[in-house]
Amino acid sequence: MAESDFGNPEAFFARHGGVPKNPVLIRETLAVLRDPACSAADLVHVLEKEPAISSKVLRAANSVFYGTPRAITSLKAAIVRLGNHNISRIALSASLSATGGAHWGGFWRHSISVGLLARHIGQFTGAYTKQEEEELFSMGLLHDLGAMIELDSGEFKRIEETLKLGTMTLSEAENMVFGFDHGRLGRMVAEQWNFPGDLVDAIACHHQPETSKDFYKKSIVIHLADLVCHGFHLVSIPGEAAPPTQESYLQEFNLPIEQLILFGEWLQGQKDEIDAFGDLMGDAS
16 A cells, blocks of 8 residues: 555555456446346346356356256346345455455345345334435445455555454544545445435445434435344454444334344344355355
8 A cells, every 4th residue: 555545445446446347337236236226138138248247146146055956058148046135245245356265255245134134124114215225225235335345455464454453343443544434435425426415425435324314314224234244253354353333323213232143143044145146255266
């Protein structure tokens, strides 16, 4: 990392942000994920633009977790088997992380855990429509966009070494090493890619929901889902401490603190899906 990059997420991204190859494709896939009227034909049209992503979708459709005895060889058949939302989450994640490895497996286990739990919390509160619940899922899936870019930058070992110095959050370690954290970096990138406002705030404000002006309550849902994942050891980076929280976040939805434990127990019941997704996204092939 160049000395001039310290405290400058724009310079950092200009130097290290080349892995997400097609922001237009990312936006198109995200739009499909958030559109309840999307058809199999719409998805095929998006996925055909990237053979590497299509290949990962087909491997998912034929995996032990999703598969049946009959092999799937076409995108349309894969969509029928997995469904629009499963396909879109795989395609969106694959379009963002081009490399595999142990770090990516852990990263995506955490990310899908936050997405699944954010949707579940939305359902539990009864405060959101079905479509908004799916939007909460995509917000949870992408909440660590900034960390994703850092992870693929070649600079992340410095964060890991810093975390070993003592108990600290990921944001604290990032500010020590980079002069900014993943929320600030993620906001800059999400705005550059013209993401929807609620998604931008989920990425930027999930550690401090009160900094979201227009999407405070949605940011709280992502924060609580992230917090529970930390409490149940579903984290991206070993050694990172849970983000600080406030009782007022729970009060926004009239949730007792004990409910967080119940949310965690629900999440543990999704282990097979979480592991299957992490294995798929951690596979470099």
